[in-house]
Amino acid sequence: MSPDTTAFPRHRQFFRAQWKASADEDDKRRLGVITSRNGSEWQCPNWSGQPQTEMHGDRKLLLLPSDPPDDPTGRGTEVSGTMSTLRYLYNWITLLIVLIAISTSFASVCYTKRGEDSRCKYDCHCQKSYQCEHETGDCHGRGCADGWFGPACQYATMRLEPASWMTDRNDDTCNDGNTNEMTVTVQPQQYLSWVRLVFNSEQWYRNISLHYTSIRSSGWMPCRSQQVATVDGKTLDISCPTAHPVDRLKLTGSEVQYLCSLYVSAGRNVALKQSAEQSSMYKGRVAGFAVDGFFERDKDQSMTCSHTAENSDGYWLLTLSKPAELYRVFLENRRYYEGRLMGFTLKMFDENGKSLFEYTDQQGKRQPYYNVIPKDTPVEPVHKLRVIQGRNSQFVTLCEVVAYGETVCPEGKFGRECERDCNCAHQTQGCFVHSGGCPSGCAPGFTGEDCLTKCPKGQFGFLCNETCSEQCIGQEKSCNHIDGACDLGCEVGYQPPLCVDGKV
Numbered sequence: 001m002s003p004d005t006t007a008f009p010r011h012r013q014f015f016r017a018q019w020k021a022s023a024d025e026d027d028k029r030r031l032g033v034i035t036s037r038n039g040s041e042w043q044c045p046n047w048s049g050q051p052q053t054e055m056h057g058d059r060k061l062l063l064l065p066s067d068p069p070d071d072p073t074g075r076g077t078e079v080s081g082t083m084s085t086l087r088y089l090y091n092w093i094t095l096l097i098v099l100i101a102i103s104t105s106f107a108s109v110c111y112t113k114r115g116e117d118s119r120c121k122y123d124c125h126c127q128k129s130y131q132c133e134h135e136t137g138d139c140h141g142r143g144c145a146d147g148w149f150g151p152a153c154q155y156a157t158m159r160l161e162p163a164s165w166m167t168d169r170n171d172d173t174c175n176d177g178n179t180n181e182m183t184v185t186v187q188p189q190q191y192l193s194w195v196r197l198v199f200n201s202e203q204w205y206r207n208i209s210l211h212y213t214s215i216r217s218s219g220w221m222p223c224r225s226q227q228v229a230t231v232d233g234k235t236l237d238i239s240c241p242t243a244h245p246v247d248r249l250k251l252t253g254s255e256v257q258y259l260c261s262l263y264v265s266a267g268r269n270v271a272l273k274q275s276a277e278q279s280s281m282y283k284g285r286v287a288g289f290a291v292d293g294f295f296e297r298d299k300d301q302s303m304t305c306s307h308t309a310e311n312s313d314g315y316w317l318l319t320l321s322k323p324a325e326l327y328r329v330f331l332e333n334r335r336y337y338e339g340r341l342m343g344f345t346l347k348m349f350d351e352n353g354k355s356l357f358e359y360t361d362q363q364g365k366r367q368p369y370y371n372v373i374p375k376d377t378p379v380e381p382v383h384k385l386r387v388i389q390g391r392n393s394q395f396v397t398l399c400e401v402v403a404y405g406e407t408v409c410p411e412g413k414f415g416r417e418c419e420r421d422c423n424c425a426h427q428t429q430g431c432f433v434h435s436g437g438c439p440s441g442c443a444p445g446f447t448g449e450d451c452l453t454k455c456p457k458g459q460f461g462f463l464c465n466e467t468c469s470e471q472c473i474g475q476e477k478s479c480n481h482i483d484g485a486c487d488l489g490c491e492v493g494y495q496p497p498l499c500v501d502g503k504v
């Protein structure tokens with residue numbers, strides 16, 4: 001029986017098409033097998049070679065001597081329906097994936113549970129996977145998931161040892177008051193940017209010192225430019241950028257006796273859902289899959305990995321919407337194909353295209369993932385990050401790229417998009433990019449982590465320490481949150497605007 005080389009029948013047929021999955025690349029390329037469920041044979045569209053047939057048990061098989069499409073999964077592809085239908089569906093699915101990738105590239109500044117809304121730039125990190133507030137990422141008092149903390153739970157925590165009341169992420173377990181010094185080890189070594197301390201009572205905490213050791217230091221080093229900002233009465237942030245990765249931290253001072261928790265920022269993932277491109281694409285595996293927030297181990301499938309077509313000069317390129325300082329770059333390799341990244345090169349560039357950092361893998365053996373830590377923090381902020389395939393590799397496949405770092409904002413701005421204005425007592429000193437917290441204190445009349453919350457009713461001024469006059473008109477005795485001027489004027493005989501001076 002010779003194969004039917006005419007057009008495929010219009011009625012629906014079912015096919016099994018598979019390319020032999022074996023470690024032998026030659027076999028995989030040479031041998032293609034197609035048969036229909038009812039035993040008839042069909043020739044692949046656009047194939048002009050001469051087929052050969054073979055009997056395998058009661059099944060008739062069609063051997064295709066030309067190269068079938070390469071199948072890097074090695075698992076083969078099982079399809080049903082006519083090949084023309086398959087091509088039609090394939091084209092539509094590819095188009096859909098590309099559209100999703102494009103929409104991801106232009107994701108909005110909002111928060112979502114992972115996988116629920118690809119249009120949002122940020123993932124929620126609430127306890128027990130609770131949905132966070134769409135606009136702010138707030139977890140409504142439920143707390144951050146393990147491994148996360150800080151504003152909108154967007155900051156990864158460094159792993160600290162040994163386990164103690166200070167490192168257990170429980171703000172209710174505290175120092176017993178007997179020690180004024182605590183030391184922890186940081187795993188793995190990483191650049192220090194800022195830490196958060198939580199105390200057991202509300203007061204004005206300022207007299208606490210942070211020291212560190214690094215591979216290049218001999219003994220304890222003080223923070224070069226330690227700055228402190230109050231988050232709330234019990235919580236304090238200390239900024240302490242270091243020039244080298246640190247391995248130990250030490251807190252000293254009498255206020256350590258009131259301490260309950262220490263959180264050390266490892267940075268936030270500035271790569272998530274940023275704009276990605278690659279030199280070519282294999283079967284709908286777009287560049288954006290490498291920054292979609294899903295690891296291969298989460299999804300257990302390859303449709304979360306970027307994948308170039310087979311070529312000799314492949315690359316994957318990430319462009320950050322806002323330049324960022326990077327502390328560590330994590331690359332998840334593709335399972336079972338770890339050889340793909342062997343010998344890769346990672347490069348970082350600033351906004352002018354100037355090279356800031358370059359790393360080439362020279363380990364000589366397969367790795368499931370890579371952690372690239374620059375020897376020195378890039379002086380200029382990173383705008384683009386490029387992964388270039390190794391000399392002996394045929395593809396660039398990245399299942400997830402996580403770039404731990406922080407946005408570098410212009411003076412007077414803060415936020416993940418540098419979209420907010422600092423509101424400090426001394427504007428020239430600026431504020432923390434991660435929170436908007438002010439080392440000089442909030443501007444008079446404001447409070448809160450970001451210094452943008454007005455003083456509670458009845459209070460005004462610097463630190464909201466002043467109280468509205470009892471002689472303000474009205475039951476609430478309310479006054480302006482900045483200067484204390486009574487909202488409704490003074491009781492008879494008192495001098496506006498503060499209404500504190502006696503009768504005139």
Ligand SMILES: [Ca+2]
Pocket residue numbers: 289290291292293294295296304305399400
């Ligand atoms: Ca992914």
